[in-house]
Amino acid sequence: MSQPPSSLLIVGGGSAGWITALYLQQYFNKSGQKIAISLIESPHQGPIGVGEATVHSIRFLFAALGLDERELMRETNATLKLGIMFNNWMMPTAQGIHQYFHPFEQQQAAGQYDIASEWLAGKHYQRERYDQGVSLSALLAERGAAAKTSQHRDYQGYLPYAYHIDAVLLGEYLKRKAIERGVSHSVETVQNxxxxxxxxxxIVTDKGRKNADFYIDCSGFKGLLINALDDDNWISFKRELPCDRAVAIQCDYASGETPRTYTTATALDHGWAWQIDLANRRGNGYVYDSDQISPEQAEQELLAHLGHPKEHKKALHLAMRVGRLKRSWIGNCLAIGLSAGFIEPLESTGLHLINLGARLFATHYSGQSNPAVMRASYNEKMAGIYEDLKQFIVLHYCLTDRDDTAFWQAAQRSVEAQPGLADKLEIWRAKVCEFMDLAGGYSTTFTDENYRYVLYGMQHYPKLDLHIDKDTNAALLQSIRNGASNLNLQAIRHHEFLTQLHRQSA
Incomplete structure (x- = not known):
């Protein structure tokens, strides 16, 4: 094809379908209708509506879509997120349960050495967590402060932030915006x-036959379109990441409770439990290995973890296909979202992968003078993104010292199934993790700085022989603590920010 196709049909709504539709409409048709974009969704299959945490790059997507941040947050009951608090991922000690925080911010500049080397060489791990020593976000999260005020511009704040967001409401909001901007929409059931x-x-639906130059599969785990083109196109991650089921339960806040500014990931016997605080309710769930326990056992374990709340919504049980497609783009069909792959939501990357899929497709789709080259390039990049993300998630598990259940014993061995990670871990026993250790990969979100938060949060410290000035080292780390304290004085409480946000719409 010498010109981009003139029609594009998306099958499936939810976050994947409507993010893709809205982004492509903005990308191709903002200055005039060049491609007719339409979306059909099933009346029987609604959005899963569980993945409610995000990474900070989602702000850049929403900004690129021209969405009003305050309106978006109000209509989706969103809250601000500074990072993830990990609880109980190692055996408890005399000081209590194991805990560390993974924020979004870039680490502070240091003197002779990078900040991680300064923190390690000064043996600060003997008295504080790594995140407490090198980041500002940890203190703000601990004190319930917001990353921005109502005076900040859209998508800007004191520190990088993401959202906790109602996925169902997000899909509805994006749907309205996409239709307003010219995306055609219909409700139909794909039959063939x-x-x-x-x-x-x-595509044959219950309302007739649909034709387009190009098709995008956002039909979720079913992969209705992409699987019709290749039935041997799947790579399973079950060996490396055995958690393949989830149970979710929504609860109301107790009297006096306010939403937290971070996601909580608490390790349980056969997986881990999330807690995600929206403006109007709390989302809870348990991601687990179905080879270890049944859905009924998982639900009971989650309820016990929650303290058996008297009032809660009915539990929602989900089966997850963990892995990725070998080829996300085949012929005139592309898979985005769950139809392209899934990695358990430990680092809240679901919407991020949709974002990447849509953005990469837009640039590659423009180069139709050589479609085979564009397809190969896209497939290589998306495969690399999934593989790099898998390595980062395995890192969270394989460093554990927990051996109290078969699940955690297997987690220690998960490094054996991830090529190259064992060698990296050995290197990181002798030096800090740095950019060049990961260079040449496809990670778009998780860099050496993110790896450090997990490595040192999981007590995988290198043995460094550095000659530091103790006074300079102490002053450097104290300056970070002072900066966090000063920022805390400027910041408003998160619940105050949310109150102001919703008051503006009244």
Missing amino acids: VEAEGETITA
């Missing part, structure tokens, strides 16, 4: 996919 080789020729 007609194809010749690796080319879709038509």
Whole structure:
């Protein structure tokens, strides 16, 4: 094709479908209709609505879409997120349960050495967590402060932040915006996919036959379109990441409770439990290995973890297909979202992967003078992104010293299934993790700084032989604490920010 196709059909709504539709409409048609973009969604399959935490890059997507941040937050019951608090991922000590925080911010500049080396060489791990020593976000999260005020511009704040967001309401909000901007929408049930080789020729629904130049599969785990083109296109991550089920329970806040500014990931016997605080309710869930326990056992373990709340919504049980497609783009069909792959939500990357899929497709789709090259480039990049993310998630598990259940015993061995990670861990026993250790990969969010928070949060400290000036070292780390205290004085409480946010719409 010498010109981009003139029509594009997306199958499936929810966050994946509507983010893709809205982004492509903005990318291709902002200055005039060039491509007819339409979306069909099933009346029977609503959005899963569980993945409610995000990473900070989602702000850049929403900004690129031209969305009003305050309106977005109000209509989706969103709160601000500074990072993730990990609890109980190692055996408890005399000081209590194991805990560390993974924030979004860039680490502070240091003197002769980088800040991680200064913190390690000064043996600060003997008296504080790594995140407490080198980041400002940890103190703000501990004190319930917001990352921004109502005076900040959209998508800007004191520190990098993400959101806790109602996924169902987000889908509805994006749907309204996409339709307002010209995306065609209909409710239909796909009955058949007609194809010749690796080319879709038509989609048959309960309302007729649909044709387009290009098709995007946002149908979730079913992969209705992409699977019709290749039935041997799946790479499972079950060996490296065995958690393949989840149970979710929503609860109201107790009297006097206010939303936290961080996601909580608490290790349980056979997986881990999340806590995500929205403006109007709390989302809880348990991600677990179905080879270890049944859904009924998982639900009871989650309820016990929550203290058996008297009032809560009915539990929602989910099966998850963990892995990725070998090829996300085949012929004239592309898979985005759950139809392309899934990695357990430990680092809140679901919307981020949709964002990347849509953005990369837009740039590659423009180069239709050589479609085979564009497809190969896209597939290589998306495969690399999933593989790099898998390595980062395995890192969280393989460093544990927990051996109290079969799940955690297997978690220690998960490094064996992740090529190259054992070698990296050995290197990081002798020096700090740095950018060049990960260079050449495809990570777009998690860099050496993120790896450090997990490595040192999980007590994987290198043995450094550095000659530091103790007074200079102490002053450097104290300056970070002073900066955090000063920022805390400027920041308002998170619940005050939310109150002001919703008052503005009254």
